[in-house]
Amino acid sequence: MDKVRLAATRIVHEVTSNGAWANVALAQTLRREKFSDIDRKFCTELVYGTVKAGASLDWKISAYVKRPLAKVDAKVLNVLRVAMYQIFFLDRVPNSAAVNESTELAKKFCSQSAAKFVNGVLRSAVREPSKSNFPTGDDIESLALRNFHPAWLVKLFAAEFGLDATKKLLNFDNTEPPLCLRVNLLKATRDKILDALKNFGVQAEPSTFAPEGVICRGHGALDKFQPLRDGLCQVQDESSMTAAHLLKPTAGDFVIDCCAAPGGKSTHIAELMQNRGRIVAADIYDTKLEHVKQNADRLGITIIEPTLTDARTIGDKFPAQADKVLVDAPCSGLGVLRRKADMRWKKNPAELEPLPALQEEILSSAARTLKRGGILVYSTCTILRSENQSVVEKFLSTHADFELVETKIFLPHVTKTDGFFAAKMIRR
Numbered sequence: 001m002d003k004v005r006l007a008a009t010r011i012v013h014e015v016t017s018n019g020a021w022a023n024v025a026l027a028q029t030l031r032r033e034k035f036s037d038i039d040r041k042f043c044t045e046l047v048y049g050t051v052k053a054g055a056s057l058d059w060k061i062s063a064y065v066k067r068p069l070a071k072v073d074a075k076v077l078n079v080l081r082v083a084m085y086q087i088f089f090l091d092r093v094p095n096s097a098a099v100n101e102s103t104e105l106a107k108k109f110c111s112q113s114a115a116k117f118v119n120g121v122l123r124s125a126v127r128e129p130s131k132s133n134f135p136t137g138d139d140i141e142s143l144a145l146r147n148f149h150p151a152w153l154v155k156l157f158a159a160e161f162g163l164d165a166t167k168k169l170l171n172f173d174n175t176e177p178p179l180c181l182r183v184n185l186l187k188a189t190r191d192k193i194l195d196a197l198k199n200f201g202v203q204a205e206p207s208t209f210a211p212e213g214v215i216c217r218g219h220g221a222l223d224k225f226q227p228l229r230d231g232l233c234q235v236q237d238e239s240s241m242t243a244a245h246l247l248k249p250t251a252g253d254f255v256i257d258c259c260a261a262p263g264g265k266s267t268h269i270a271e272l273m274q275n276r277g278r279i280v281a282a283d284i285y286d287t288k289l290e291h292v293k294q295n296a297d298r299l300g301i302t303i304i305e306p307t308l309t310d311a312r313t314i315g316d317k318f319p320a321q322a323d324k325v326l327v328d329a330p331c332s333g334l335g336v337l338r339r340k341a342d343m344r345w346k347k348n349p350a351e352l353e354p355l356p357a358l359q360e361e362i363l364s365s366a367a368r369t370l371k372r373g374g375i376l377v378y379s380t381c382t383i384l385r386s387e388n389q390s391v392v393e394k395f396l397s398t399h400a401d402f403e404l405v406e407t408k409i410f411l412p413h414v415t416k417t418d419g420f421f422a423a424k425m426i427r428r
Contacts, residue, residue: 002101004039005082008046009109013078015051015342022051022342050085052174052341056134056148057081060088063132064124076114079106083122088129095126138163148174152349153334160384161411168413173337173344177418179216180207181233182241182264184299185271188232190214196227209417210241212271231298236264237339239410239420243326243379244268246406246424251276253323258311258366261288263295263304265328270301280318282309312361315368322369324377329359331380331387335412335419352384359391367399370427376402379422383411388421401428 007029014020026047030040050057058069061080069077083102086093099122106115125132135142140158144151147170157166183190190206193214197204207213215238227233243265249255251274257266260281270279281292281304289306296304309317311327332352337344363378370376378395380387388409396402402425410420 002105003033004035004043005046005101005105006108007033007035008043008050009078009082009105011043011047012050012082013075015047016078016081017074021340022047023340045090046082046085048341049089050082051345053081053085053089053148054342054345055150056145057084059134059145060084060125060132061121064121064128073110073114075110076106076118079109079114079118080121083118084125087122087125088132099123099126143167143170147171149337149344150347153344153347156349156384165411165413169411172413172416175338177339179235180237181214181216181228182210182236182268183212183214183233184231184267185212186275186300187230188227193227193233196232197225200225207238207241209238209415210245212268213238213241229298231300234264234267234295234299236268237336237418237420239335239415239417240264240379240381241268242408242410242420243328243377243422244272246379246408246422247324247326247375247377249273249277249324253277254280254321255324255326256280256282256314256318256322256366256369257326257328258282258314258362259328259330260306261285261292263292265326266292266304267295267299267301269324269326270296270303271299273303275301275303277303279304280307280322281305282307282311282314284308284310312358312365315365318369320369320371322374323371324375325366325370327363327366327376327378329362329378329380329387329391331355331359331382332384333381335381335383335410335421338412339418352386356386356391359387360394363391363395364399367395367402367427372401372427374427376425376427377422378425379420381418381420383419383421388423392423392425396425402426403428 011025011029014025015022061084079102083098086098087095103115103119106118134146140151140155144154149170157169183193194204203217205215207215249269249272255269260266261283266279266281283289292306333343378392404425406424408422410417412419
């Protein structure tokens, strides 16, 4: 029986039935299993592809299963999902292999009777593929099915950006994201990392958005990439590197990063400060602060102080003390759907409603920590105006002593990066 397909099916089951995050569960599995590079890539494709297709796969399965999918055993359903993804969306996998291997997998993962059911469903799908063709219209439901997004999200994007831009955005969300690295300028140069990546057999190029950014188009196991382990670079998307550059930290500054975990932006700020000064990296979770400390230690940074603090009250703790303040606010994360395959299916409209109020509360509290003449940067990894421009506009309407200096907007289908928003303000 195919160990790679079994591993992928187990991960998909953890994601869909037990609430695991696909990237975390996959990383844990790949560290545990001794797969070849080819097998690692196949496992990754099966997991991310199946999870990303989500309800669109279930729609196809429903065409060949007579009873409601809610009455199909969860393990059996996940075997079908991984198999159907191979049949309909992986051209390089022969249908016979997908059917036979998945039937054998069902015997191991489910039961003998389940294997017969799986075999029958998959054979029907191979025999009558047109029975589950997606509709071709440009209505919300049809676009959602064809582009692997929930209908409510397609409707939201269409209202925000218009139909043509939404089609481009949905398509971009389904592309494979490159690995982005930020060079640790305390220890290395971008040319040095580009040479190391070339020696590692990775196609890499400098980012056009960030002077420390490197874009990797293909790579093997990162655990084996020594410069990353040695702290010469850090994984971070090029669009999010904008936040630290807008903040313009200098050596000797006192900087507060209000929502710091896991520390990507805090460590970037520290590098721009030449590891001289003071950075309070605040977060509400102890476990997440541990990640901040680990990243700082690996990168050789000593000026970061992980601090357990609710950002909504940080203004009381450090009144008018900071030179620069970053609010990388909790948000819907709708700018990074390309990178987080399962997020689109885990989100729901009710989760988005309270976010602007929370963001405004954090921003107002953070503003109180800033000295006069200091810089405040507000950023998110979402692309919704309600969480970005509207939050900044409302803040400025109630804080006459702050002035908007610059805004950066990264729309994924336009910039070909993760979605990101940042606004730079100065306290007069």
